[in-house]
Amino acid sequence: MANTEVLMAGFGGQGMLLSGKLLAYAAMYDGKEVSWLPSYGPEMRGGTANVTVVISDKPVGSPYIIEPSALLVMNGPSLEKFGARVKKGGLIVINTSLVAVACERTDVTVVYVDAGGLAVKAGAARAANIVMLGVYVGYSGIVSHDLAAKMIEKEFAEKAKFIPANLAAFEAGYSAGVESRKGGA
Amino acid sequence: MAKVLMKGNEAIGEAAIRAGCVHFFGYPITPQSEVPEYLAKRLPEVGGKFVQAESEVAASNMIYGAAGVGMRVLTTSSSPGISLMAEAMSYIAACELPVVVVNIMRGGPGLGGILPAQGDYLQATKGMGHGDFDLIVLAPSSVQEAVDLTIKAFELAEKYRNPVMVIGDGMIGQMMEPVSFPDVEIGPPLKPGDWALTGCVNRKPRIITSLYLDAMDLHNHNVHLKKKFAVITEHEQRHEAYNCDGEYDVLVTAFGMMARMCKTAIDTLAAEGIQVGLFRPISLKPFPYEACKNAMLKGKRVLDVEMNMGQMIEDVKLAGLGARQIDFFGRAGGVIPSVEEVMNEIRACHAKAKEKNP
Numbered sequence: 001m002a003n004t005e006v007l008m009a010g011f012g013g014q015g016m017l018l019s020g021k022l023l024a025y026a027a028m029y030d031g032k033e034v035s036w037l038p039s040y041g042p043e044m045r046g047g048t049a050n051v052t053v054v055i056s057d058k059p060v061g062s063p064y065i066i067e068p069s070a071l072l073v074m075n076g077p078s079l080e081k082f083g084a085r086v087k088k089g090g091l092i093v094i095n096t097s098l099v100a101v102a103c104e105r106t107d108v109t110v111v112y113v114d115a116g117g118l119a120v121k122a123g124a125a126r127a128a129n130i131v132m133l134g135v136y137v138g139y140s141g142i143v144s145h146d147l148a149a150k151m152i153e154k155e156f157a158e159k160a161k162f163i164p165a166n167l168a169a170f171e172a173g174y175s176a177g178v179e180s181r182k183g184g185a
Numbered sequence: 186m187a188k189v190l191m192k193g194n195e196a197i198g199e200a201a202i203r204a205g206c207v208h209f210f211g212y213p214i215t216p217q218s219e220v221p222e223y224l225a226k227r228l229p230e231v232g233g234k235f236v237q238a239e240s241e242v243a244a245s246n247m248i249y250g251a252a253g254v255g256m257r258v259l260t261t262s263s264s265p266g267i268s269l270m271a272e273a274m275s276y277i278a279a280c281e282l283p284v285v286v287v288n289i290m291r292g293g294p295g296l297g298g299i300l301p302a303q304g305d306y307l308q309a310t311k312g313m314g315h316g317d318f319d320l321i322v323l324a325p326s327s328v329q330e331a332v333d334l335t336i337k338a339f340e341l342a343e344k345y346r347n348p349v350m351v352i353g354d355g356m357i358g359q360m361m362e363p364v365s366f367p368d369v370e371i372g373p374p375l376k377p378g379d380w381a382l383t384g385c386v387n388r389k390p391r392i393i394t395s396l397y398l399d400a401m402d403l404h405n406h407n408v409h410l411k412k413k414f415a416v417i418t419e420h421e422q423r424h425e426a427y428n429c430d431g432e433y434d435v436l437v438t439a440f441g442m443m444a445r446m447c448k449t450a451i452d453t454l455a456a457e458g459i460q461v462g463l464f465r466p467i468s469l470k471p472f473p474y475e476a477c478k479n480a481m482l483k484g485k486r487v488l489d490v491e492m493n494m495g496q497m498i499e500d501v502k503l504a505g506l507g508a509r510q511i512d513f514f515g516r517a518g519g520v521i522p523s524v525e526e527v528m529n530e531i532r533a534c535h536a537k538a539k540e541k542n543p
Binding site: 024025028033035060061062 | 188190215216299300327355356359360361362363445446448449450452521523524525
């Protein structure tokens with residue numbers, strides 16, 4: 001397997017760093033080498049925040065990636081900033097509840113998903129980041145459904161009341177991801 | 186032990202505890218604040234002491250005092266904060282106290298920025314304070330290595346009674362990677378030997394001082410410190426040679442995170458048919474000159490890559506003594522060279538090597 005580099009970006013506080021951590025954890029338990037490198041600029045809540053997760057069969061060389069193979073964006077500024085950088089043939093997942101514009105690239109796969117809407121339906125408006133994780137796992141199959149779900153349970157173990165809604169958010173995203181793949185999107 | 190996913194800063198904090206260090210004095214500064222944050226929570230759990238000092242000057246003098254009474258101690262900071270500790274580092278080295286200091290470097294000079302850089306190489310290896318003294322300086326290139334070298338740092342500090350610095354850039358502090366720790370929960374306490382101030386009941390008083398008003402006494406102390414570091418230089422050189430077994434025209438020299446990013450460039454170029462070696466000093470001080478020279482002489486030309494304006498290159502030049510041309514590529518201030526940029530620099534260096542040696 002070549003390296004898989006996933007850039008996950010949104011507003012600070014939207015939880016993309018957590019989604020990245022869950023993905024990295026799942027891949028690690030799957031026996032893969034991983035790195036998780038956050039942006040740690042002076043911007044915090046309300047500013048943009050992003051994280052790059054690298055998953056590989058070999059020890060990860062550079063954790064700092066200019067051209068990722070996949071991009072998950074929660075908001076417009078992130079799409080504007082990173083959309084052009086995704087590798088040819090790569091994947092962009094766009095949260096349509098906050099991104100009004102379409103991605104103009106034709107050399108990558110673009111999956112549109114109403115992550116905010118699906119999160120509300122799942123019972124946790126703040127779990128749009130988990131929907132996005134679900135979409136990526138469902139579309140890419142990078143880690144198994146069950147392993148990713150287990151990471152969510154583990155992460156929220158001390159706040160168990162949040163587990164059902166987050167799992168529901170993950171399921172909704174996962175199904176959307178699997179559907180997109182089938183649809184040849 | 187099973188692997189956990191941890192930030193470099195937190196992993197360094199945990200490594201210190203596993204090494205038996207339960208005393209920390211420090212002051213927050215980005216990008217290393219997760220070390221004190223982590224230890225503020227963890228040290229009380231293991232019966233240790235965490236003190237947030239009023240400044241880096243204070244923190245560095247607190248480790249001076251705590252080490253003086255035979256405690257295993259740690260402080261951590263980032264570039265501007267480390268500069269504030271320079272005076273105490275000289276005192277600590279003069280008094281031959283075993284302390285460990287971690288520098289998670291950010292862009293400088295001055296207040297600089299908060300993003301990753303490697304601009305403190307020369308400060309750490311050549312000029313951490315006034316007078317003739319040397320630090321042992323270790324540079325990890327992964328979170329696991331940061332753990333291993335932090336533990337090693339305490340061992341070396343006590344073996345030689347010399348301050349040891351673990352030096353990394355902001356990236357290694359902030360990134361998460363899988364790590365495993367030694368099974369031991371807390372290492373054994375430091376053996377205070379015949380030097381620590383432990384109370385002089387039934388024995389002669391001891392004194393820890395760096396004041397020598399007699400010139401000959403002070404000269405002799407300098408000679409002693411120099412001799413000690415000669416022993417360290419003989420026994421404590423560490424390096425990694427990557428892709429150096431086969432033939433190559435270009436040798437890349439780099440340390441810390443930058444070296445590891447060069448590995449990705451080297452692997453990618455190998456797929457294009459260009460073989461490149463990498464020499465990575467792990468002990469920046471003592472610098473592995475001989476091993477570096479051997480790796481240089483196998484190739485035709487050298488490319489030194491750093492996240493600064495060219496600091497380690499001085500040691501690379503010393504290693505080669507003019508035997509090979511050395512090109513340099515560096516970015517400073519928090520700009521991280523991309524793998525693509527490094528590859529282009531290697532290609533250019535490779536072309537020059539071919540031109541001169543057809």
